[in-house]
Each structure stands twice: as C-alpha cells, then as structure tokens.
Amino acid sequence: MLQIQFIRENKQAVLNGLAKRNFADAETVIDEVLNTDETRRATQVSLDNVLAESNKLSKEIGSLYKSGEIQKANLIKEKTSRLKEQSKELTEKLNIATENLQKTLYQIPNVPHSSVVKGKNEEDNEEIYREGIIPELGNSSLPHWELAKKYDIIDFDLGAKVTGAGFPIYKGKGAKLQRALISYFLDKNTAAGYNEVQVPHLINEASGLGTGQLPDKEGQMYHIPLDDLYLIPTAEVPITNMLRGDLLQESDLPKSYTGYTPCFRREAGSYGAHVRGLNRLHQFDKVEIVRVEHPENSYKALDDMVEHIKNILRELKLPYRILRLCGGDTGFTSALTFDFELYSTAQERWLEISSASNFETYQANRLKLRFKNKDGKSQLAHTLNGSSLALPRVLAGILENYQTKDGIKIPEVLVPYCGFEIIN
Structure with missing residues (x-):
C-alpha cells in the first residue's frame, strides 16, 4: 500500500x-x-x-x-x-x-521503479539476459505430458479422478525427482544464507491483506468459509507475515528466509497446449526466497537474488532468459520484477519458472513492518521475494530438454539427490 x-x-x-x-x-x-x-x-x-x-x-x-x-x-x-x-x-x-x-x-497498485517501461502485457516485456544451449532433439521429441505417460511418472488423469484437473499425481521416479528438486533448491538457498522455515499452508485474512493477495487476488485463492482461512498461493505470504507488526532494529537487517510449500491457485482456467500438463496447475510445489532489507540495500539484494537463481539454472544446465517486466505486466504489489523463463525445446516456447521482485515499502506499509534507524526513528523496511524455484515447469523443462532415445537423463547435480541417472 x-x-x-x-x-x-x-x-x-x-x-x-x-x-x-x-x-x-x-x-x-x-x-x-x-x-x-x-x-x-x-x-x-x-x-x-x-x-x-x-x-x-x-x-x-x-x-x-x-x-x-x-x-x-x-x-x-x-x-x-x-x-x-x-x-x-x-x-x-x-x-x-x-x-x-x-x-x-x-485499490492503488505500487508505483513502478524508474527502470520499468510502459507496456500493456507480456509482449512488451524486455529481455535483458539469455544463457544456455538449446538442445537439438529432432522430430521425435515429445512434450512432457507425453513423456510422463510413456514412463509412468506423472498421472494427470488419476489426479483428475481424485480431485480434478490441475492436480497431478507424481509416481515412482517422477515423485523422487520432484522430491530431489525440492531438497536441492533448499540446500542451495540455505548455503547462500537463507534461513529455512516450515510455514502453515493456510493463512488468515490479515496475512492476505498484509502481502497484497487481498483484496486484489481474492478470486484466485481457495477460501475455507467456515474458518475464514485461505490456502496459500505461495510461501511468500506466510513467510513475510511472520514479521507482520514487528519493529526491528537496524542491526537485525537483512532478514533472509527460504521455505518449501505446496501452492494453490484457482486461476488455471483456459485450454490448449500452453496450459497442458505441468504448464499451469491448481496445486504445485515451489521453493521461495524472501528478504526484508534496509531501503538503501534492497536493489542490491534484488540483484543478488537474480544471480542466485541464475546459478541454480546454470547447475541444472537449462537454457533460460530473464525479462524485466513492463508496467502493464508487473504484479500489483511489485515495484520491479524480473521473470525467468526456460526454453522448452519440445514445446518450442518459453516457460516462466521464476520471478524476483522488490516491493519496496508497499507490503511493509500494509504489514506495519518497521525498523529503528540509526537516528532512533522507525522506518518502513523493504520486502523482496523470488521463486527459487517453482517446480512444475522446471520439471517439464528437465523432462523435455534431457530426453534421449534411451530415456530421460537426470541433470548431474540432481543425481546424488535422486539416486538414479536416468528415467527409462
């Protein structure tokens, strides 16, 4: 606010x-x-x-x-x-x-950072970085939903039977790969100084208001009327709200957290190949990084978060690019957002896998999250968050970009976590 x-x-x-x-x-x-x-x-x-x-x-x-x-x-x-x-x-x-x-x-969104350009939608976003080699798979390559069925590692129909569309069931090596990614992401984040937390998957209204999901995104959240609680759309919400109403000391900053949670979103909606399989889900897993910073340091912290995510993608050896979002595509509460997209060779399109955002004082003002500066006066902190990483499309990218005639190879960095080198 x-x-x-x-x-x-x-x-x-x-x-x-x-x-x-x-x-x-x-x-x-x-x-x-x-x-x-x-x-x-x-x-x-x-x-x-x-x-x-x-x-x-x-x-x-x-x-x-x-x-x-x-x-x-x-x-x-x-x-x-x-x-x-x-x-x-x-x-x-x-x-x-x-x-x-x-x-x-x-009702008023955050004021964009000076580097954000005017634009209507994702077509006006600026590509600012690209890295990695896009593999040449040939005409026999398959999209991840067909690979999932071929190797019996993700069952979309069974998930629809149990719950509904957008709730897949991971099986066998698919489940192990999913678990491996979560552990790998958390290990990378904690090694970089983020404190791991396990947080509730349900939030109250005050938490939704604090980080800006309410009232702006109320229609996209699952609500439990009897208890007036909401299923979380991302771990950002409960993690950031841990500090709601706090008055920190300047020496307490920065605060850095990471956490794994399932995420729940109602807006999956449309049909077509661009939302098939893991491309868009109602429930998915994500590892988040959250920072609370002194205003003077927050944009350096955002750069650090971007570099951290880049290093993870380098280790996974996935081709990716970074976009600076235009004004029309920047989230309601964000002042500046960088989106990460990996290239799906089988689908021949870019898939968003992460975003890193600086909210400046917008969330902190809602949260009443302050710190005492060196003059002894209370001042609003800056909050930031990023996906590190969202699993569905990372998993889709691994399945598609690492597919061979003999099966799906596992990225080298994940083998110690998985316990196997190939899905076949």
Whole structure:
C-alpha cells in the first residue's frame, strides 16, 4: 500500500508511475485519496480540539466543586455534555473517512521503479539476459505430458479422478525427482544464507491483506468459509507475515528466509497446449526466497537474488532468459520484477519458472513492518521475494530438454539427490 504522505508529496510522480501500468482513472482515484485524507486530517484536528477543551473543562469542574461553586460547575457540565456529543459525531466522521481512505488505498497498485517501461502485457516485456544451449532433439521429441505417460511418472488423469484437473499425481521416479528438486533448491538457498522455515499452508485474512493477495487476488485463492482461512498461493505470504507488526532494529537487517510449500491457485482456467500438463496447475510445489532489507540495500539484494537463481539454472544446465517486466505486466504489489523463463525445446516456447521482485515499502506499509534507524526513528523496511524455484515447469523443462532415445537423463547435480541417472 502506498504511503499517504508519499502520495501528497509526489502526486505527479505517482500519476506518471501509474500511467506505466495503464491504471484506469488514476488521477480521479488519487484525487479521491487526497481529498479523503484532507477530510480525515481536518476531522482529527477538530476532534483533538474538542477533546482538549472537554478535558480542560472537566478539570475546571472538579476545582469548582471543591471550592463550593456548584451552580457554576453545573453550567460548565452542560457545555461538556454538548462537547461529548460533538466528540461522538466527529469520531464517527473520522472513522468513516479513515475506512474510506484505507479502501481506496487498497485499490492503488505500487508505483513502478524508474527502470520499468510502459507496456500493456507480456509482449512488451524486455529481455535483458539469455544463457544456455538449446538442445537439438529432432522430430521425435515429445512434450512432457507425453513423456510422463510413456514412463509412468506423472498421472494427470488419476489426479483428475481424485480431485480434478490441475492436480497431478507424481509416481515412482517422477515423485523422487520432484522430491530431489525440492531438497536441492533448499540446500542451495540455505548455503547462500537463507534461513529455512516450515510455514502453515493456510493463512488468515490479515496475512492476505498484509502481502497484497487481498483484496486484489481474492478470486484466485481457495477460501475455507467456515474458518475464514485461505490456502496459500505461495510461501511468500506466510513467510513475510511472520514479521507482520514487528519493529526491528537496524542491526537485525537483512532478514533472509527460504521455505518449501505446496501452492494453490484457482486461476488455471483456459485450454490448449500452453496450459497442458505441468504448464499451469491448481496445486504445485515451489521453493521461495524472501528478504526484508534496509531501503538503501534492497536493489542490491534484488540483484543478488537474480544471480542466485541464475546459478541454480546454470547447475541444472537449462537454457533460460530473464525479462524485466513492463508496467502493464508487473504484479500489483511489485515495484520491479524480473521473470525467468526456460526454453522448452519440445514445446518450442518459453516457460516462466521464476520471478524476483522488490516491493519496496508497499507490503511493509500494509504489514506495519518497521525498523529503528540509526537516528532512533522507525522506518518502513523493504520486502523482496523470488521463486527459487517453482517446480512444475522446471520439471517439464528437465523432462523435455534431457530426453534421449534411451530415456530421460537426470541433470548431474540432481543425481546424488535422486539416486538414479536416468528415467527409462
């Protein structure tokens, strides 16, 4: 959530940033925020004055009673009664203005970083890096969903029987490869200084609001009405919310975490080869990295996260590229996002496998996540997160890019985790 003071002091910069996102009626919404805030502040001043006057008169009444001036005290009591009514009206007005301000602020996305270009969708994203060799598999290559069936390692039909479409069942060496990837990713992350945590797979509404999944993405989340809990869309949500409401010391920063969780998303939706198999699921596994940083260090931290993910993909020897997302494709809460995509030779297309984002103070403002700076003043921290990595499309890329006439070879770095070198 944007800070109201930042909007007041940087209105045009906010409007310019929202224009990069093609945010509809930006000026109308920003003016509504500023007008509501002006009403809120003026009401607060009036309320404070009334309360101060009421307190002053209450003390005066006490003194008058002690000195025996009963009649004069009773006259002043009548005035305090009117002030109490006025205070009640102003409090109600203040609460309404505060609630309306909060609701409107929730509707405004983050302001993109200066490096983000204006754009409508993924077609306007900028490729900034590419690495790896795309294998030549020939005409006999198969997409991963056919390989999964051929070697009986992932069963999409059985998953649909048990639950529904988008809930695959991993079998035999497919399950072991999945487990190997999770362990490998966690080991790489902890070796890089991330603290491993195991977190709940359900969150409350406050957690969803804290990291920005609510109210923006409510329709994409699985909700349990009886308990008013939500299945997590990513480990970012419970991990970041571990620090919700905390006041850290500057020496506590940075905070770095990694965690594995299943992820649940309702938006799988459309049909066609681009969403077949593992390309888009309602439930999938992901290993996440989360950082809480001093604002002065957060963009260096983002660069470090990008390099960390690059090193993992180098070890897996998968061809990949990095995109800097344009304004129209950048997530609601993010200021800057880099997407990683690997090339699926069998599908002849790029598949998104990771993103690394800096949210600056947007999430921290919702979370009330602050630290005491060297001057002893509280200041909002910066939050960041990245997939390191999302498993379905990494697994799809391994199956497709490592397929041979004899079977599917296992990337060398994963063999100690799997206990086998080939799926055949």
